[in-house]
Amino acid sequence: MASLLVIDDEASILHAFRRAFGRPDIELLTASSGLEGLEAVAEHQPDVVVLDINLPDMPGLEVFRRIRSQDARIPVIFITGHGTTDTAIEAMKLGAFDYLLKPLELAPLETLIARAFEISRLMRVPARTEIEGPSDGADIIIGRCPAMQEVYKSIGRIAPQEVTALIMGETGTGKELVARAIYQHSRRATGPFLAINCAAIPENLLESELLGHEKGAFTGADRRRIGKFEQCSGGTLFLDEIGDMTPLTQAKILRVLQDQQFERVGGNETIKTDVRIIAATNRDLQRMILDKKFRSDLYYRLSVFTITLPPLRERGEDLMLLVQFFLNRYGLELGKEITQTSPETTEMLRRYSWPGNLRELQSVIKQALLQSTGPVLLPEFLPQFVQVGAQCRVETPGTTPSELDRLIDDGLRSNAPDLYESILNQVKRRLLTKALQETGGNQLRAAKALGISRSTLRNDLKSLGISVERQISKSDDPLE
Missing domain, CATH: 3.40.50.2300 (Response regulator)
Known part of the structure; x- marks a missing residue:
């Protein structure tokens, strides 16, 4: 309470x-x-x-x-x-x-x-790793896979240091939880912790939110506002979705990081601050630098220490650990006692791709608990989109940049004929397959998601030899 x-x-x-x-x-x-x-x-x-x-x-x-x-x-x-x-x-x-x-x-x-x-709540409720012992009401970072073990080590290394940290990972992978763990294990744990979602604040207000403004600085500025950098002095400021900042705001933030001083919007008084920055993003900042959408100097300032969170689909047996954890936690809240998942439910959960990662898993478990009767979690209690998505899941490795590089390098070294067309077809095949997985085999929705017409999608499927019957066959994937 x-x-x-x-x-x-x-x-x-x-x-x-x-x-x-x-x-x-x-x-x-x-x-x-x-x-x-x-x-x-x-x-x-x-x-x-x-x-x-x-x-x-x-x-x-x-x-x-x-x-x-x-x-x-x-x-x-x-x-x-x-x-x-x-x-x-x-x-x-x-x-x-x-x-x-x-x-x-x-x-x-x-x-x-x-x-x-x-x-x-963010400041008071501890964010702990699973290896630190019983939760005692804490928010726990669950995971035993090698990638999560590296995350735990990284938190331990960076928390006591007075340097910026950059947390990278897809939406819903737990970036804020890792930021809180860093804060609560740092020397600033008794100071304030403020979190700002840069994507949730309109572009014209973000600078004012962070730096503050003077009365009359712009239309609607009827009084002076103290920004988060000034308000949080002596503490930790978490800038979530920093990749959504405009170049102008990026330049202002860079100066704060370099000099620990700034001016409010519409003001000329230089204000000193003492804030530790932890930033997070689900974007590829290095790609954005190449596209001139993110400043390289700001990236180097932020990425003094980088922690990369793995997506849920790549965490293996961590999935069922998390399922059991959420069943226990939300079962108490909702008055439901689920002691186990059926083998069919376990298989369905493993086959689903989890595009929303941990956040989506939490929502799915809550929905399933509300539908459940009895002590066993059955497939019919899961939301319909999970049941359909699990049926359409192709258990194959994705076409990651490293795989593409390997395919291209091998082709160039061997002087493979038609290498250009071959690589494009493999990427296109994977793209179409993935789109159909995410839409449960619905070609109209897949075409819309890809930004092409339904007839173009049908022609590409035919030319690539992909058959769709609301389910994608393993043989359709070029990487098998």
Whole structure:
């Protein structure tokens, strides 16, 4: 249960919070003075604090400083009248999470507190590797395959070092979990941890979110905003999906990494910061550098130490370890007791390609548990797309860049005739096969995904000798 402490001397404000947040999933604590609030922080260690600037016994800023000295990880949201925003901004510089102006509006208040709860969870709930022992409520990085063993070693090597780290891997492979593990094993574990998804913030707002802006810097900038680099000074900033940054924002971030200083948007004051950066991406940054879409100098700054997470489909027996882990975890949450998976279900889970990786597996297990009856997970409890995808899965190695290089090198060395056409046909064959796997053999959807007409797809299938009966034969794959 998340806990929320509201420190305000106005009875009407406390009453409004009780009405809005008096829910079973939230423990609401209230205090009407600074001293009472500090006692509540020491006793209850709340997940989030809402703090009024003006209190009867001491300034809200002083209360905030004392909270920070007790636990710098607690997100503190200030509420303030129009005449005291300068004090709230000063608090933001010192690391407050955000502030809201009175009178409070419920929708933005709920959104902000939900974000604060999530940030608090990321800092407080440990992210541990499986080899570190029992979970005790921690988020566990599960995996025993060689690639995951290397990930564990990398976390141990990089966590104590004050250098940037770059985590690479497909969507859903657990990049944020690895970033949290690095943070929680670092010297900055008692400081703040903030996470920003660069792909989720509009291009014109991302720079302001990271660096802040001055009042009047652009249309809608009605007050000064403190950015995450300033707010998180002394802590760790996780930049997820950094490959989605525009070149202009990349240049600004590069300067922060080089000089540990920056200016807010629309400002000329140089601000110093002390932030450790952990970045992550699902994109091929080296390819983006060649395409002039990502700065090479920023890449070299970020990739001082790189951790690459393997996709779920390449992790072998880790899959069933994860299935059992999620069955246990979500079985408790949903009141379902599944003790085993049937052999048919196990085979189906292994044959599915898991394009969404761990995130997709979590969703599938939850859906299956909701459908389940009895102690055994049966195939019919799995979502339909998994059942269809498993039937269409071709158990073959993918055409990875290294395989292509090998095929090309072998062909060039042997002076193979028609090498150009041969390589293109093999790649095309693999591409069409993969597209049909992902769409369950549906040619119309496959053609749409590939950006070609259905007739073009049919002609290519015919010319390559690929037969489709809602299932792809092993003999259709060029790498078998």
